[in-house]
Amino acid sequence: xxxxxxxxxxxxxxxxxxxxxxxxxxxxxxxxxxxxxxxxxxxxxxxxxxxxxxxxxxxxxxxxxxxxxxxxxxxxxxxxxxxxxxxxxxxxxxxxxxxxxxxxxxxxxxxxxxxxxxxxxxxxxxxxxxxxxxxxxxxxxxxxxxxxxxxxxxxxxxxxxxxxxxxxxxxxxxxxxxxxxxxxxxxxxxxxxxxxxxxxxxxxxxxxxxxxxxxxxxxxxxxxxxxxxxxxxxxxxxxxxxxxxxxxxxxxxxxxxxxxxxxxxxxxxxxxxxxxxxxxxxxxxxxxxxxxxxxxxxxxxxxxxxxxxxxxxxxxxxxxxxxxxxxxxxxxxxxxxxxxxxxxxxxxxxxxx
Amino acid sequence: xxxxxxxxxxxxxxxxxxxxxxxxxxxxxxxxxxxxxxxxxxxxxxxxxxxxxxxxxxxxxxxxxxxxxxxxxxxxxxxxxxxxxxxxxxxxxxxxxxxxxxxxxxxxxxxxxxxxxxxxxxxxxxxxxxxxxxxxxxxxxxxxxxxxxxxxxxxxxxxxxxxxxxxxxxxxxxxxxxxxxxxxxxxxxxxxxxxxxxxxxxxxxxxxxxxxxxxxxxxxxxxxxxxxxxxxxxxxxxxxxxxxxxxxxxxxxxxxxxxxxxxxxxxxxxxxxxxxxxxxxxxxxx
Ligand SMILES: Nc1ncnc2c1ncn2[C@@H]1O[C@H](COP(=O)(O)OP(=O)(O)OP(=O)(O)O)[C@@H](O)[C@H]1O
Ligand SMILES: [Mg+2]
Numbered sequence: 219x220x221x222x223x224x225x226x227x228x229x230x231x232x233x234x235x236x237x238x239x240x241x242x243x244x245x246x247x248x249x250x251x252x253x254x255x256x257x258x259x260x261x262x263x264x265x266x267x268x269x270x271x272x273x274x275x276x277x278x279x280x281x282x283x284x285x286x287x288x289x290x291x292x293x294x295x296x297x298x299x300x301x302x303x304x305x306x307x308x309x310x311x312x313x314x315x316x317x318x319x320x321x322x323x324x325x326x327x328x329x330x331x332x333x334x335x336x337x338x339x340x341x342x343x344x345x346x347x348x349x350x351x352x353x354x355x356x357x358x359x360x361x362x363x364x365x366x367x368x369x370x371x372x373x374x375x376x377x378x379x380x381x382x383x384x385x386x387x388x389x390x391x392x393x394x395x396x397x398x399x400x401x402x403x404x405x406x407x408x409x410x411x412x413x414x415x416x417x418x419x420x421x422x423x424x425x426x427x428x429x430x431x432x433x434x435x436x437x438x439x440x441x442x443x444x445x446x447x448x449x450x451x452x453x454x455x456x457x458x459x460x461x462x463x464x465x466x467x468x469x470x471x472x473x474x475x476x477x478x479x480x481x482x483x484x485x486x487x488x489x490x491x492x493x494x495x496x497x498x499x500x501x502x503x504x505x506x507x508x509x510x511x512x513x514x515x516x517x518x519x520x521x522x523x524x525x526x527x528x529x530x531x532x533x534x535x536x537x538x539x540x541x542x543x544x545x546x547x548x549x550x551x552x553x554x555x556x557x558x559x560x561x562x563x564x565x566x567x568x569x570x571x
Numbered sequence: 572x573x574x575x576x577x578x579x580x581x582x583x584x585x586x587x588x589x590x591x592x593x594x595x596x597x598x599x600x601x602x603x604x605x606x607x608x609x610x611x612x613x614x615x616x617x618x619x620x621x622x623x624x625x626x627x628x629x630x631x632x633x634x635x636x637x638x639x640x641x642x643x644x645x646x647x648x649x650x651x652x653x654x655x656x657x658x659x660x661x662x663x664x665x666x667x668x669x670x671x672x673x674x675x676x677x678x679x680x681x682x683x684x685x686x687x688x689x690x691x692x693x694x695x696x697x698x699x700x701x702x703x704x705x706x707x708x709x710x711x712x713x714x715x716x717x718x719x720x721x722x723x724x725x726x727x728x729x730x731x732x733x734x735x736x737x738x739x740x741x742x743x744x745x746x747x748x749x750x751x752x753x754x755x756x757x758x759x760x761x762x763x764x765x766x767x768x769x770x771x772x773x774x775x776x777x778x779x780x781x782x783x784x785x786x787x788x789x790x791x792x793x794x795x796x797x798x799x800x801x802x803x804x805x806x807x808x809x810x811x812x813x814x815x816x817x818x819x820x821x822x823x824x825x826x827x828x829x830x831x832x833x834x835x836x837x838x839x840x841x842x843x844x845x846x847x848x849x850x851x852x853x854x855x856x857x
Contacts, residue, residue, distance in 0.1 A: 227698060230671035230712030235690055246690035328667075452686055459681050465661040466727075468630050470734060471654030471682035517670035 231515070251514040251523055258513075258526040262310060265533045269306045270298050272541050304436040309428055309536040309549075310529040311439055312495065313502055315488040317510075317528020318450060320503030321519040322485035325457050326478055327387035333503040334489040337394040337482075340498040341401035342372025343490070344424055347497070348405055351420045352412045361423060362494040369493055372397065373486045377479075384475040385482075386464070426499030426550030428536050435495045442491045447525075450484045454521050457481055461518045499550050501557030502528050509560070531556060579639070580606040581769070582627060582657070582738055587636035589622050589793070596622045597793035599636070604738070604786075609764045610771045611780040611801075614790035615814055620773045621662050623790070624740050627771070628659040654682035658736040662743055662773075664727055666715040672726050673711045676702055679733030701732035704759055720747035728756065732763075739763065741772040745779070757783050781805055781828040789813050805829040 232249040270282045277285075277294055284290040285298035316334075324332040334340065346368020350356040356364065377385060380393040405424075409417045456477040460467045468474050492499060506528035507519040514523050535552035583603035589596045596619040604610050604627070612620050625631040626638055629645045638645040645653060658679075666675055679701065680694040702708045705725040710718060715726060724747040731739065744760070745753040753776075761783055764770045774780045780787055781801040788798045791813050797804045810818045816833055823830040 227673045227677075227695060228711040229673045230714070235695075237690075237692070241688070241691055243687050244690045455681070455684070455686065455689070459678060461667040462675070462678055463661070463664050465625070465630055465659070466664050466678075466730075468650060469628055469654060469659035469661065470679060471649075471651035473650045515669075517667050517674060 248514070248516070251516065251520065254510075254513045255523055255526055258510075258523065258530055262526065262530045262533055265530065265537060266306045266310065269309075269533065269537045269540075270302050272537070273297075273302065300433070304433040305428055305431055305536070306533065308431050308436050308439060308495070309533045311436075311443055312428075312492045312499065313506070313532025313535075314525035314529035315439075315443060315446075315492050316499060316502040316532070317506035317524045318447065318521055319485045319488035319492075320505075320528070321507040321510075321521050321524040322450065322457070322481050322488075323503070324507050324519045325461060326481060326485075327391055328461060329387060329391060330508050331504070332387070332391065334485060335394075335398065335500070335503070336391050337376045337486075338372045338397040338401060339369045339486060339489050340493070340500070341398040341405065343369030343493045344405050344498060345372070345401050345408075347423055348408045348420055351423065352408055352416055355416075365497070366490050366494045369490050370486060372401065373482070377482065385478060422548055423497045424550075425548040426497040426553065427548035428496055429546055429548065431496065439491060439495055442487070446484055446487050446491075450481070450488075451521060453477060453481055453484070458518060497548075497550065499532070499553050501553045501560065502531055505557060505560040506531055508564075579603040580608075581641050582639070582771075584623070584626060584633070584638045585636050587626055587633035587638060589619065589626050589631060590634050591622075595634075595793075600794065601636075602627075602788065602795065602798075604769060604771055607764070607767065607769055608786040609761065609784055610769075610786040610788060611784035612771065612773045612788045612790060613775070613777060613780050613813070614796075618790050619793040620790055621742050622793075624659065624742050624771070624773060628657055628740055629653050630659070651682045654734065654736070656736055657738040657740065658731045658734040660727060660731045660739075660741040660744055662746075666723070666726075668716060670715050671711070672707060672713055672715055672718070673698065673702070675715055675726055676707070676729045676733050679730035682734065697733045697735050698729075701729040704732060705729040706755075721749060721752055724748060725752070725756075737767070738769045739771070741770070743773050743775065745774065745776065753779070777805075777810070777831045778823065781830070782823060782826045801828055805831070 234247040234249055234252075235244070236247065237244040267279060267282060271277050271279050275297055277298060281290055281294050282298055285295040286303075288295070320333045323334055323336065324330055326332065327336070343365040346364040346366070347361045349368070350361050350364030354360060376390065376394050376397050379397070380386075380389045382389065409420060412420065456472045459470060459472045460474060460477060464474050489503065507524040510523035510527040511519050513527070514520060516523070532549065532553070535556060536549045539547040539549045539552045580603055584601060586599050586601055588598050589600065600623070602623065612623065614620050622631065626633055629638070629648070629650065632646060640648060640653065640656065677694065677698050680697060683694065684690070699708075702711065705728050707722065707725050707729050710722060710726070715723060718726065724744070728741070728744055731741070739760075741760070745756055748756060757779055760770050760772065784801050786798065787801040787804060789796045789804070789809060796813055797809055805820065807818055807820050810816055810820070810831055818834055819832045820829050821832065822828070
């Protein structure tokens, strides 16, 4: 039994009220956000299809669809489902996770430049990875573990350093920038001291790459996201309420410090997952929430449109780095370019104001 | 239990010491908000009025003593529990960039909502009523960033009204409002008070305070200097004591409550009304 009524209130935009089960379930949906969300999802599916079709053995789109449905040639099915699909799914999930993490930090800091990097996470995980690569000559899994530990330790340190009767956004940014700068200097020094060969592989890890990833990585990522994403969505309402300022939010019933801590833990978990698997892929967390915000004309950053935008961006970036240049580049190279374009776009927009 | 026992009302602070880090604002302060009262707090800048409101609304944890709401220590109640009984309009607030008026007012419904009930009929009705009461219905779809200071203030008040709490704390609700909107807001608060809500407001206009308050609290340096019915406690000496300002007090010709006419430091030049009126006209002709 669905009861869809239009609101008697003028929100300045088109909304859609849903009340079911005699009002026990109710929600207010923004029509533009739903439309944009669907459009992003369709585009992402399109690029995913393209990515499944292209490669060393080009496959017709019809055969790709057939293979996904479990039909057709065994060889084609293996290429599409076992070789290419995990990577395509990973690109979408990792991009979405980064963007969701960025949306969390931008909302908490009330700052469009807020991203997991500002709490020193990327610098810290790079430090962890470098230590493993340079000092312990570790492989993929050891490096992933090192990155995880480095990032999480840094995030905790920044949180504690910024703590004063709870943690406020601005202090988090200032402390985070300081810690990130110190760690970056330390990272640069470590790379300089290392052998050229090792330094090269460390630098490639540092760019962030999806090369060589497959089902082995997809399964743990999917499991982690199945836990973290619903929890984050559950906290979307208090997160949004915090945007009206601490005092007003607390007076309206938000436990501000606890909500912020939980959201930060979830944001770090999202970034940590991506970094452990693929290295620090930059700029998706920064750009995707703002692009989604502009597209949906929302007043704050929103989780689902941000995640869809991030997934789309990383899918597109991965297709480009794999197929557009003749050589396989790390996807991080492309996301840095996205970041550059994003800043140019921001400058043009501000210039027109 | 203590509350009802001693007839202190639903909301009171018992021997609270309020401080920010090492800076103590109030020491061993006790305040009771009489149930159903229109309580107004007055006092000079930085005397601790906002600090007291923050303590009464659970935003500031007292270093010692406790705030009691409905016979329980307010720090034992959940934030949401408090927010269903007590609403606060903070002294200054920042609206998120690009938020529409109706959307901001709707945020006042937060304590009544849950993950599953995000927009009930009651939510919608309260928001509509709150916007009508504060006369911001016509601004509904506009962006808060693009409103005047007074319009914005009324939107924030609408947000607190939409929270529909039996106790309402307002920190300088009339700032930014022109004189007509100030009186309109005071009348609205008086009306809400008549309907049974307990109102606590910090005001700087002593004459509004005397006219509307049923219970007046005068504060200085974090302590209460006097409290009670305005007609009973407001004297020239109290005004001098609290604000250091010499004044003359006459009956308000409209409400018969105390009307404070400040003297100021200098004696104003005596000017006949009709000459000043003519002078005004002459200036207009120029
Ligand atoms: N967050 C804070 N941290 C530290 N000190 C504070 C803080 N907020 C207020 N104070 C200090 O506490 C004292 C009382 O401030 P409060 O805001 O309660 O004054 P007030 O009576 O509301 O003044 P006003 O009329 O100017 O609003 C002031 O000296 C102020 O500087
Ligand atoms: Mg104040």
